[in-house]
Amino acid sequence: MKAQVLSVIALLIAGTTSSASSYAAEPAKAASPSVLLSGVDTKFQDKSVAPQDDFYRHVNGAWLKNAQIPSDRSSAGAFMDLREAVVPRLHTIIQGLSKGQNAQGSDAQKIADLFASFMDTKAIEAAGLKPLQADFAKIDAISDKNQLPATFAWLNRISVTAPFDVQVHQDNKDSTKYVLDIGQSGLALPDRDYYLKDDDAKLKATREKYLQHIEKMLSLAGNKDAAKKAAAILALETELAKVQWTKVELRDPIKAYNKIPLNELSKLGAGYDWNAYLKELGVSGKIDYVIVAQPSYITGMSKVLAETPLDTIKAYLKWHTFSSAASQLPKQFSDESFAFFSKTLRGVPSQEVRWKRGVRLVDSGMGESLGKLYVEKHFPADSKAKMEQLVNNLLLAYKQSVDTLDWMSDATKKEAQAKLATFMPKIGYPNKWKDYSELKIVKGDAVGNLRAIRQFAAQTELNKLGKPIDRDEWGMTPQTVNAYYNPEMNEIVFPAAILQAPFFNPKADDAVNYGGIGAVIGHEISHGFDDQGAQYDGLGNLRDWWTKEDHEKFAAKTAALVKQYNAFSPVSGYHVNGELTLGENIADNSGLAIAYKAYILSLGGKPAPVIGGLTGDQRFFMGFAQVWRGKLREQEAIIRIKTDPHSPGEFRANGTLRNMTPFYQSFGVKEANKMYLPPAERVTIW
Incomplete structure (x- = not known):
């Protein structure tokens, strides 16, 4: 339940204070130290x-x-620009470490050597596929399907795709302990629809090109039966897709909570040795039950594997082992992997320059160590204090709003207030940094280092089992342009990198800050009360704290929101899935509404200044809309429609604003206008 990656580079202009209150932007004027910046990107507007x-x-x-x-x-826009601006900053940090004398075993040595190993293309070319031969031999040695459970556990520990995956997180009904969650996996394409939708020509064509990609990769590796094996691999993934849950079904935390004692796991699939799996995973004795997210998938998967020839399963496992390492392999393999997964699947014509890919590798593997250096250079101390004030104002606005809701009963309001009181904001960077001492990085071993960072990450998670909950842990690095709400912790998290203009500009008037980062804060808080998050109480436990009548009134409001967003079509022939995007649409609408209330509270009863010919309300709404500036390649847009719980940016802006009555008042929206929705059709939740 994380918020979509947001980011923006704003061209901020200054304006002079005016008594005008109508919508009429004035030309930019030079700013003096005493004049507040408006924060509005007038350069990008279309006044026509x-x-x-x-x-x-x-x-x-x-x-x-x-x-x-x-x-x-595959995309461009405000948020992507801000994301891209982080990359050279991280590169500069890495280059600085690479020039120093780093002690063996230090984070600096690991960061420098991880990057250098990826950049050493001569060593990568010379090694060829040799770094994978031990893995291939291990899979080739499988002589009986009884060995598959242990093999899947090994692949889970090195983060290679297998028919199912595991995750360690807080028990949804006992948030004081960590639990092992078992869930569906096994596909290379973005969604089951890519395998199953024969009536969608674009998805079918992508599937056919995936088949060609497997065959080409296997041929490049010297496999003489490449075509036959490729067809068998695709057929197996298709059978797995048939028994998987849809993205909409996956949104239900109650249906996904299936607590199963270890001695009853065998009931999910005949002939599957769960004891062998848990032993190889290294968790035997640490747990006495697991949470199975999709029981019917595990049962269906077991049947599929039972009916699939062992040689096909082995070919499938070798393929995913091979494919997962392609970025660290010789050019012919990495180029072909890019040609399918980026060029064909997402429409990206050119591969990123290698140094950028190297930075992203280090960022994914040692993100907090890199992040510690990032915040020292790029996160002003006063930004954190100002953000804390903003968060407190948003929480106050929510608190006041709860008491005025006409659709929520007093009993549920009391529970909502209790949950709000326990919200934990995290801003900028962790109080405690991740320890990378167990991670081993060897200069010159690109594939081995990729394996090491993946295995380290997986083992770090598994090591949590049986230990107290770490409430200082972050799920994102400080340099991530994003934000999230975690219902099990009841926490809202805002990394340092998102706290930049136009989300947050300490030199600008508050209006745009509340429309930007304020709406993000409100968005994340509201996830605690969307159709998923509202099922968790203030302690992070799945518990129904709503009355029956409240559920019914809330369902009516959300059904109307589903209908609104189902009507939006970002790509011809494809519509937004209002059910899949419901939680994020609730958060967008609620977050903006509360951010507006918090902005009004921040004025303390005084009128907002007019800057650049824009009233405070107008700047607030323009600040919100400019955050969503963006473009997607068609292939990328289709992937997001199928898999992303967020609506496209255009509809996150317009779709939200159409439900905001203060927006109508600020810009004089009338019934004849296209942005107009009759008052009875506007969805107001908070």
Whole structure:
């Protein structure tokens, strides 16, 4: 239940204070030290589009007309620009470490050698596929299907795709302990629909190209039966896709909570040795039950594996072992992997320059160590204090709003207030940094280092079992342009990298900050009360604390929201899935509503200044809309429609604003305008 990655680079302009309150932007004027910046990106506006008809294009239209998606990306926009701005900063940090004399075993040595090993293409070419031969031999040695459970556990520990995966997290009904969760996996394509939708020509074509990709990769590796094995691998993945749950079904935390004692696991699938699996995973004796997220999938998977020839299963396992390491393999393999997974699947014409890929590798493997250095250089101390004030204002606005809700009973309001009181904000960076002392990085061993960082990450998670909950842990690094809510911790987390303009600009007037980062804060808080998060109490436990009548009223509001978003079509022939995106749509609508209330509270009863000819309310809503400036390649857009619980940016802006009555008042939206929704159709939750 994490928020979508948001990011923005804003061209902030200054304006002069004026008594005008109508919507009429003035030319930018030079800023003096005493003049607040408006925070509005007027450069990217299209004044030919009326804000009352298409606010998203009014705010972002000039950019949408002129911007080009870089050839090495599947998307472009405000959030992606901010993300990309982080990469050279991290590169500079890595280069600085690489020039120093680093003690063996230090984080500095590991970061420098991890990056250097990826950049050493001569060593990678010379090694060829030799680094994978031991893995291939281990899979080749499987002589009986009884050996598969231990093999799957080994693959889970090195983060290679297997028919199912495991995750360690807090028990959803006892948040004081960690538990092992078993869930569906096993596919290379983004969603089961890519395997099963024969009536969708684009998905079918992608599936056919995936088959060709497997065959080419196997041929490059010298496999003489490449075509036959590729067909068998695709057929096995298709059978697994048939028994998987849909993305919408996966959203139900109650259905996904299936507590099963270890001695009853065998009932899910005949002939599957769970004891062997748990022993190889290294958790025997640490747990006495697991949570099986999709029991019917495990049963179906067991049947599929029982009916599939062992040689096919082995070919499938070798393929995923091979494919998962492609980025660290010689050019012919890494290029072919890029050609399918980026160029074909996402529409990206060109591969990123190698140093950027190296930075991303280090960031994924040693992110907190890198993040510690990042915040020292790029996160002002006063930003954290100002963010804490913003968070407190948003929580206060939520607290006041709960008491005024006409659809929530007094009993449920009391529980909601109790949950709000226990929210834990985390801002900027962790209080306690991750310990990488057990991670071993060897210079010159690109594949081995990839294996090491993946195994370290998996083992770090498994080591939590049987230990107290670590409430200082972060699920994102400080340099991540993102934010999230964790219902099991009842925490909202805002990494340092998202606390930049136009989300957050300490030099700008508060209006845009509340429309930007304020809406993000409100979004994350509201996840505690969306259709999923509302099922967790303030302690992080799945518990129904709503009355029956409240459930019914809330369901009516959310059904209307589903209908609204189902009507949006970002790609011809494809519509937003209102059920899949419901939680995020609730968070967008609720977050903006509460951010607006918090902004009004922040004024303390005084009128907002008019800056650049814009009222405070107008700047607030423009600040929100400019956050969602973006473009997607068509292939990427289809993937997100199928898999992303967030709506496309255009509809996160316009779809949300159409439900906000203060927006209508700020811009004079009338019934004849395209942004208009009749009051009875506007969904107001908070």
